[in-house]
Amino acid sequence: MIPLTRRRLLQAIAAAGTMPALHAGAQATYPGKPIRLIVPAAAGGATDIIGRLVAHQASLAWPQPMVVENVAGGGGVIGTQVVARASGDGHTLLMGAINHTINASLVGKLPYDSVKDFTFISHLVSIPNVLVVHPSLPVTTLAEFIQYARTHDTLVFASSGNGTSQHLSAEMFRMATGVKYQHVPYKGAAPATNDLLGGHVHLMFDNLPAAAPNIRAGKLRALAVTSARRNAAFPDLPAIAETVPGFDVRSWFGLMGPAGMPRPVVDKLHAEMVRIFTQxxxxxxxxxxxxxxxxxxxxxxxxxxxQEMERWAKVVKASGATVQ
Incomplete structure (x- = not known):
């Protein structure tokens, strides 16, 4: 009779021998049904655009479709919660964005753990914000703006809401430069932009794709992008980092899933993201x-x-921003 300890050892060896085949099978059969890609934001925004691009490209290549489902509300919390509570089989995914790392310190009581309840599959895309001012402001360069904003305490900046990347970009810039301005949060980027165009506020750290038409039309004056280097779409527009070394703020978008996803499925999804974003x-x-x-x-x-969670926690604390 084989001793119990030896038997267990032999069973473990036999099981280990079958693991590659099991993993290969999991990868080969995935996806076994349509994939829900939860976009925790309304249709039409950058998160939705990136999500639909991913879903369309994956659906063309895979036997099962990837279907976008917009679950907006709570600054991304409601849609993110759907994914946190989903099965970890890889058939419910999240188009994650920068607000995931901001909400970790901004929101008082999240209904999920921002790290433990998720599988992080692949960072995909980054988009900078851009510092835009009303043309009536007597500055044409970032250096001039910093000097002006240090000596005038009547400036007002708009944002798309308390705790958004637009708001916290301005707060991070304030911390780095010592400028003075007051914050007016709006319920969305559109009303904030309208008031900036009307001259009711002086400046905004807006999402570059959203601001681009008004910059090109001369309705707003762009001073610098928030990414570490210049943006290919506006090569003549400097990066803030050229004046404020180390400054780097980008809205990121990445593919996430619930905790506990099988590694072969994660690897297959990552490989598909590489394929999509090299076309x-x-x-x-x-x-x-x-x-x-x-x-x-x-x-x-x-x-x-x-890294992002740690960085934004410092900015949230310094700004005093909070959402209950």
Whole structure:
């Protein structure tokens, strides 16, 4: 009779021998049904655009479609919660965005753990904000703006809402430069932009794709982008980092899923993201938005999320922003 300990050892060895086949089978049969891609924002915004691009391209290549489902509300919390509570089989995914890392410190009581309840599959795209001012403001360069904003305490900046990347970009800029301005949060980017165009507020750190038409039309004066380097869509527009070394704020978008997803499924999804974001037509489309493809592997994306959460926690605390 084989001793119990030896029997268990032999069973473990036999099981280990079958694991590659089981993993290969899981990868080969995935997806076994349509994939829900939850976009935690309303249709038409950058998160929705990137999500639909991914879903369309994946659906063309895979035997099962990837279907976008917009679940807006709560600054992204409601849709994100849907994914956190879903099965980890890979058939419910999240188009994650920068608000995931901001909400971790901004929202008082999240209904999920921003790290433990998710699988981070791949960072996909980044989009900078851009500092735009009303043309009546007597500045034409970032250096002039910094000097002006340090000596005038009547400036007002608009944002699309308390705790958004537009708001916190301005707060991070304030922390780095010592400028003075007051914050007026709006319920969305559209009303904030309308008041900036009307001269009711002086400036805004807006999403570059949204601001681009007004910049090109001369209705707003762009001073700098918030990314670490210049943007290909506006090569003559400097980066804030050229004046304020180390400044780098980008709205990111990445593919996420519930916790516990099988590694073969994660690897298959990551490989598909690499395929999608190396296609020339896809790269042209996102470049026209002022966006940049930056596809990373799961480990790098996980590390980036932790880094972003730590950085935004400091800005949220310094700004006093909070959402209950």
């Amino acid at each position: 020339p037509e896809v790269l042209r489309r996102i470049a026209d938005m002022g966006a940049e493809a930056q596809v990373t592997d799961p480990a790098a994306f996980n590390a980036y999320v932790h």
